[in-house]
Amino acid sequence: MARAETQRVERQTPDLLAEQLAALRELMPQIFTEGRVDGDKLRETLGDFLDERPERYSFTWAGKRDAIRLLQIPSRATLTPVPAESVNFDTTQNLFIEGENLEVLKLLYKAYAGRVKMIYIDPPYNTGNDFIYPDNFADPLGRYLELTGQKDAQGNLLTSNPETSGRYHSAWLSMMYPRLFVARQLLREDGVIFISIDDNEVHNLRCLLNEIFGEENFIATIIWQKVFAPKNTAKYFSEDHDYIVVVAKSAVTWLPTLLPRTAEADARYHNPDNDPRGTWSSSDLTARNYYSEGLYEVTGPSGKPFKPAIGAYWRVRKDKFIDLDRDGRIWWGKDGGNMPRLKRFLSEVREGIVPQTLWKHDEVGNTQEAKKELLENVRFENTDNVLDTVKPTRMLQRLLQVATESDNRHLLLDFFAGSAPMGHAVMKQNRQDGGNRKYICVQIPESLPSPENSLKTIADIGKERIRRVIKKLEQENEGKLDLKERAMPEDLGFKVFKLAESHFRSWAGAEEKDGESLLAEMEKMQDPLLPGWRPHDVIYEVALREGYSLTSAIEELKDIADNRVYRVTDPDREQTFRICLDDTLKDKTIKALNLTRDDLFICRDVALTDEQAANLALQCRLKTI
């Protein structure tokens, strides 16, 4: 009997542009010829809508094409679990991934597309001496391994992007483009991204975001007061602030959560006319937006006539104005002779406060507070190693309050995590409001300026901070009986993974090989796994390729006696598969597994006889490695 072809577990991540091409194909099948977009047919279809005028608005930079092509290079890497560096590895839903973020984002794509509620990133600002990762088009993982010293360490990881390089802004844009592109795909429809930046690149970032997310999804630019004392050594102005650019996946769907009302905000409401409806504050009844019915004249109680100022319009029609006045909702001033304003009663305003765009340091912290917070949690031998760019948890907590709910298990992502203030802020916020948010932090193991005994890289600082914060939160709980009632137990843990080479052997190719070495190569390929593999490492690699979260549970099935079989369950996606990595699969095992058409079963191709392969392919969804 000839061996039936079985479906293989993918060795690489999917093409990230494929999703958009599929959507385009659904909408316009006529523009595709043999799987590719035919430019002429696209032109024919779009007719006058295609803007090919030589003078039109465009945003481009040197290297843009390669930055886009980088997205199509699949990742062949994996994420390897490191339980020894983790806390509560088997139960936690939080992740810290040490690795280069584009490779990591590509690896996360299949499992996490459309699942992240909020992304915060604090990328290099391109100040000339911060580290800009040099993407390598030909061999992305090879470059990473070289830079992080896992292969022959010739590279120097601290690759800055000096202003004199000639491609200063282009290099930064090329680095940001593919990462933001994948980030968008990971967001839920009601998700949002916050990006810290300063004047070096804010203009380019806005253009880039318009291109990737669509101009209509821009929400706001927050100004964060990062320092409060002026720097008198500044040449022109002492810079007190950073920006946080806010963009939604869809501005139609996303809404901020209102912030809790403060006594200060309530104190802005008064009741000078003893209105029985209680305290109120007043707002301008005119605006500068053109409104065809907004130019009438009104007369106040004192007999004085009023019209909007030149270029302004009433916000409401005349009949509506008269109704409001009759209902005592127009304020003409104490003597009845002022420009009319609209009364807004405290009892009628929304439950909370709409977030504002100016974030002052006393409300959300500053850089000094952020450094102090880091030093309270990580013991440095050399304070040169404390990041200058560290962000305060109070600021990140404010973002969490605006963009997540405490009780919906919202997933947060920070892929330029640095010292991991996001992990810290999530745990702090969950402790304060009994929430169950969870996070993924990604950070490259960038070497510290003065490596220490326990801390060699920025990733080490991030992990150490999270471990210390967990310890402190546990200590706070000790001896307390009246712990807040929670729907789910508090997640005081995190799982560490590291970007690594695949455990699968890759075919070295047949070119320029003599018969003997070709045979040797084929012989090696009999075993798809590289020497030294460990079951859990391989299972996580398979799980990622199959779109399972890294927090899936892996359990060895003890009731199966003749083979080692594991069950992988992803509770978030309600999916499960079973996997056996043994060299042979016993008939008794297949029987005991009791597989049905809905079950996914994965094993080595060489472990199956032709008959077993044929039967299993009929019985369940069979995939082999």
Ligand SMILES: C[S@@+](CC[C@H](N)C(=O)[O-])C[C@H]1O[C@@H](n2cnc3c(N)ncnc32)[C@H](O)[C@@H]1O
């Ligand atoms: C501005 S810092 C983030 C600081 C962080 N918000 C904090 O409070 O500690 C940017 C970080 O991104 C990291 N980084 C730069 N390129 C990266 C890449 N390609 N993958 C992962 N991390 C990267 C740098 O090592 C640096 O630690």
